[in-house]
Amino acid sequence: MKTQVKSVEKDKEVLKRAGLKNTPARQAVLSTFGTGCLPLSAEQIYQSLKKKYDLATIYRILNKFERGELIRRINLKGGTGYYELVANHHHHLICQGCGLIEDFSRCGIENMQNAIIRSSKKFNEIKGHSLELHGLCKKCS
Amino acid sequence: MKTQVKSVEKDKEVLKRAGLKNTPARQAVLSTFGTGCLPLSAEQIYQSLKKKYDLATIYRILNKFERGELIRRINLKGGTGYYELVANHHHHLICQGCGLIEDFSRCGIENMQNAIIRSSKKFNEIKGHSLELHGLCKKCS
DNA sequence: TAATTTTTGCAAATAATTTGCATTTAGTTT
DNA sequence: AAACTAAATGCAAATTATTTGCAAAAATTA
Structure with missing residues (x-):
């Protein structure tokens, strides 16, 4: 549908602005965050993408996104890192x-x-x- | 000196108020935080106590302290957990x-x-x- | 399209934290 | 103060979380 196309376009734009290459894996991670406000862990993203991408890749993407100010790590219970979109402050x-x-x-x-x-x-x-x-x-x- | 004695007394008191047993290891951890505002990781505490206590013990103590509201885990760079005294807000x-x-x-x-x-x-x-x-x-x- | 730079997958390494179990210890209780 | 009980500690090993090396694949650039 159109909204799907639009959001892909938007993600592409978002990545470019952050100075990051536009790849399927990165699009997928972005769209996992979607428009929701849910904080997500690397593991959750991995599961949610049906293990389509490597966990190491998810971590690398999260690190890139964090340095690019797209996401921010937050403090929930336990030692696991959770991230959320900076845009959804x-x-x-x-x-x-x-x-x-x-x-x-x-x-x-x-x-x-x-x-x-x-x-x-x-x-x-x-x-x-x-x-x-x-x-x-x-x-x- | 007197101040040393006093602080041990105070730590004892602090532990009791939190419903925790008074042990040398716990005193040592409390006094590592001291009156400073430095956030400390388990590893740092372990080193700072000259490895006098087991790292697993440090973790157990930190968890107890956190549940007892004596310390709070905070978000610094990277995946390592840091803790600081709730009192030093x-x-x-x-x-x-x-x-x-x-x-x-x-x-x-x-x-x-x-x-x-x-x-x-x-x-x-x-x-x-x-x-x-x-x-x-x-x-x- | 070739060239260059990044990214990804896989496996393995490292870091961070927790757990099981035997032993010791703190805070009762007698 | 000795005995009792629940909890704390040490040690080793297990988990969990995250990073890294390297070769292959994909994305931008020229």
Whole structure:
């Protein structure tokens, strides 16, 4: 369908802007993130692509994307890395009891970035941030 | 000296409050964090304790401490987990170029927690948060 | 289309973290 | 204080997470 074509075009564009080659594997990873806000691990992407690409390739792509500011690694439970699209900027409330995650978006950090930069001795520029709130969900509290 | 004794007493107290047994290994880990704001990895703690305790033990202690809300895992570069004392609440500016880290503390999140909880459907209570800002240091920008 | 540079697949290496089990230890309990 | 019990530790081994070397395949460039 048309939307499919469009999104491929868009992905191509996205990759080019980030200075990255346009390859099927990269398109596939991008489209796995899709428009959703779900954080994904390398393993999840691998499974979700029906193991069509090598896990090492997924890792390499994620690293490239991270350096290209397309995605950002975030902190969920455990040692596994999760990534989400920088474009879908939002945050998480994480339940310390059961691991439940709820999204929220208005964090107000942008309003403070100027103040933070002004008071910083070593930094010039803030490009983004990651914020997780830890607490208890209604069931666990 | 007296301060040494005091800090051991305090650590004991801290452990008890968290419902954890007071052991030499746990004291040692606590005192490795000390009063500093440095985030530490399991490996760093292991080295810093002159390998006096097993690495597996360090990991077990860190996990206990995390569940007991004594420390919190944070997001630095790479896949390694870093921890810092919850008591030393602060945040990091992380350079995307060279990995340089600068601390800052006034983040203003506390002011927004009420608003966030009110707008949340699933959560009752916020206990803490972790925030990292990504940007470019003066050298890299 | 040939040339050049990157990317991918595969296998293997390395890093990070967890687990099983026997032994020791901390905090009771008698 | 000796005995008791639950939990903590050490050691080795297992998992999990991630990276790397190298040859083959694919993407941009000339």
